[in-house]
Amino acid sequence: MTHVLDPDALPDDARALMAPLPPYDDVTRSDSAFRTFLHGLPGVDQVGAEARVAQLGTRSIKTTAKAWAIDTAISMVDLTTLEGADTPGKVRSLAAKARRPDPGDPACPHVAAVCVYGDLAGVAREALGDSGIHVAAVATAFPSGRASRAVKIADVQDAVANGADEIDMVIDRGAFLSGRYLDVFEEIVAVKEACGPAHLKVILETGELVTLDNVRRASWIAMLAGGDFIKTSTGKVSPAATLPVSLVMLEAVRDFRAATGRQIGFKPAGGIRTTKDAVKHLVLINETVGADWLDPDWFRFGASSLLNDLLLQRQKLRTGHYSGPDYVTVD
Amino acid sequence: MSVFEYAPAPESRSIVDIQPSYGLFIDGEFVDGTGEAFKSVNPATEEVLTEVSAGSEADVDRAVTAARRAFTRVWGPMRPADRGKYLFRIARLLQERAREFAVLESLDNGKPIRESRDVDVPLAAAHFFYYAGWADKLDHAGLGTSPRPLGVAGQVIPWNFPLLMLAWKVAPALAAGNTVVLKPAETTPLSALLFAEVCQQADLPPGVVNIVTGAGETGRAVVEHRDVDKVAFTGSTEVGKSIARAVAGTHKSLTLELGGKAANIVFDDAPIDQAVEGIVQGIFFNQGHVCCAGSRLLVQESIHDEVIASLQRRIGTLRVGDPLDKNTDIGAINSAEQLARIKELSDYGETEGATRWQPACDLPDRGYWFPPTIFTDVSPAHRIAREEVFGPVLSVLTFRTPDEAVAKANNSTYGLSAGIWSEKGSRILKVANQLRAGVVWANTFNKFDPTSPFGGYKQSGYGREGGRHGLTAYLKGADRP
């Protein structure tokens, strides 16, 4: 019998622990196998991807469609504060806004989640109570991710212990860009395990990956490693969530479900500030992956100022006249 | 789970003011034609938009006489820089009235407003802007020393891009110092008549541009008029041949932009998502009423099923309907006659054993409509693999090796355009080199630009439109025998 020796193959027991879903359960057997798999994914032509989103950007969403889109977008917001200056007071105020985004209109839907640093997850959890709004915490030495594996895992465990039911981790871009894909993969597997019941969103920080080919490969690493969502950015690096990046990531979740049967969520974050941006994303979802993803369980906007613009547009539609910044709350 | 239904987003048609009837534009004025008037119909609703004069032989003669006079007395002797300035004016006027042109074009032609607004009209303006700059630089065009205009150009254009084809014809002709008699297509005369108004607003000297509407007989009169020095035609290969016969033995020079049956070749290393977009753009742009449409998909056998599945999913998202709705992707078929031809060839495809696939899509009750269609199991011998359908109908064939792809792509009497999808640079260049086609789009499709020469090999015609090459069709100089 002939064996093809794979010099960097993992021991069988290690493989079994972290095997991705079929039919991809074999692709992480070694660094070289994983690299071959990732580089065998279809390439992305940047100009073509940009042309596609530009064309979708001309979709004209009016009247009833716009009203639906705005309410849907509000219900998909991960209302976020990730500042060094964050305090329990700030988080409580954000939680209040999350529950009643428009105090003047009880029909306005609440947002999907509040997203904070892990040490404030408990404050958020308490303030949100039984509202059904999730508590998302960033972890794994967010935003740079430059810490040892043990510190990252501890960061995650701490956030979960504080009451976070969603963890937004960052991948190791240094490892990715130096071609150590299996390291990136293993770390996500480890973080997922540390999450326990909490949902895991994997931030690719696409602005640092630069090319759309890299975005596609990183998306697949995150999905194969068990991430529940893939997320564009931390918001700390520019460019963040661009439409071409979102297109490529949506194609990834679409293709992954087609191959494995498992649906992965998508969260663009950073740079989405206006209703127009949000509607363009909803159109992109609608025409790339379809209605299955048009749900807060499968799609989120990571944003802070977006919510107020959605509310202003919502008021305009409701009253027929333009509103102003004094008619929405300051967070 | 929720459904994101786009509410209707119709572009207002109040911006256009269609008169109940139109005359011919001869010598700077609208005049009554002596032929029988015909109706121009909105193909999306079958509503009669207006009545248009059919130019008779006598009308064409008047137009050619006006063009000759303008050539001899005004446009020929004019300082080239001033000719250029008139063209710049026209370019600007087209931009200023862009919305009006876009709406009118969609009403008369049936094409989606998204395309008339984002493609046809801006490109038409760009063409005038580009050739305007050539008017006083002809000595530097590398076309021999002191090239001279040919005289009066008779131009006959098709219905698929009415204003854009007008721009492709008129702009280089005028820049080179010729005057023109243009016959728009019978089913889409309105944007050309609005262009006549633009000529008036630009104070273009009378007779430089003459527009004679009508059907085939009017076109024949233009082509066969003795005092026409140059004939330029875009349309079917069949009519192109008859025009070539008609000008045989005369002094007239001729350029022809005819039919096509472009191969769009997808290799297994293609950027699949963009390739699928390119296939869609290649065959469904403008309802497939495109001479350079990528109507033959040649897909590598190993990825056939994957590509077809993706393609079907993508076609399922195409929005077919009201051309004036800003979200419409596929509008109306231009005429009942064209619809009948598309139906006939599609039905024949099934008869020959190909498999038809169409998405579920609701078509309006009135008007001329045909859903986006894919045929798989097509063999190179089938009519739908050889004949130009000129509609939203894609024939899918497979290949195994690059040599086979090239052989199948070139196995056509046409040679207008082709597409290549691959991430491997050297393969793209090799295949592009081997394809016998005038335009090769690699990792893109159906892109046009005034600086970029366009035209066919083989029975797709001769001569080029666009770029420096486009000037050669309208100049005589040392480099023409």
Place this chain on the structure above:
Amino acid sequence: MNDRLAVRKTYKLYVNGAFPRSESGRTYEVTDVKGHFLANAAWASRKDARDAVVAARGAFAKWSGATAYNRGQVLYRVAEVMEGRHVQFCAEVAAVEGLSASKARAAVDAAIDRWVWYAGWTDKLAAVLGGANPVAGPYFDFSIPEPTGVVAVLAPQQSSLLGLVSVLAPVLAGGNTAVVVTSKERPIPAVTLAEVLATSDVPGGVVNVLTGDAEELGTWLAEHADVDGIDLTGAPAGRAMEFEREAAGTVKRVVRPPATEPDWTADPGLSRMTPFLETKTVWHPIGV
């Protein structure tokens, strides 16, 4: 004096690198301008024309695919080999055209120099006729000239060598292959040129030389669906229009005949190359 009896040559066609007789078995008598017998030339038939087109098509891929540098060297080689037969060409041109020795020499000199002129063009055409197109978008877009394909050349009836070279060399320089119908009454220098082509580095089939009647062969070539272009310069008066009409049936590129045979010594410029050159435009996105 020398009383040796000369060995005469049988004049044949030149098709696919070989020298066959006409398949029809026909010949016709060729005389000098004073009516003295010179030779019995092969009288090419429609089937010879058909075979010549097949040969030209077969040779097209290799000739058009050769590097421009290589084609230039091959055409220059033709001039070199012609130079070695200078005396023979002078005698033949003088005989068939009735020229004085000095005028015949001038015609042969000009014919050889014309090959040199076109040899130098092969690798300049792309620069002069092609280029990059600055499109308004993220695309690299360039245009290049490419040969049309198989070109039928009805060579001039008067100028048996200089005229012939002046219509043939430009077709080859662009990368086309050719089926040439020679001057009917003055075919001798063309046959000698064929021998030159056969012994220089021009691949077989690139040039096919048919002696005979352009009036008869013109129709077959104009109608032939596998001929891509036709130069009607040597078409008999009154037939050119008909040939052009026939050529329209397959959208051939056509060069119309001049009203009278031109002065072949004039600088031809690009005018005889561009009619049989296509322009190919290639687009590719510019992205990372």
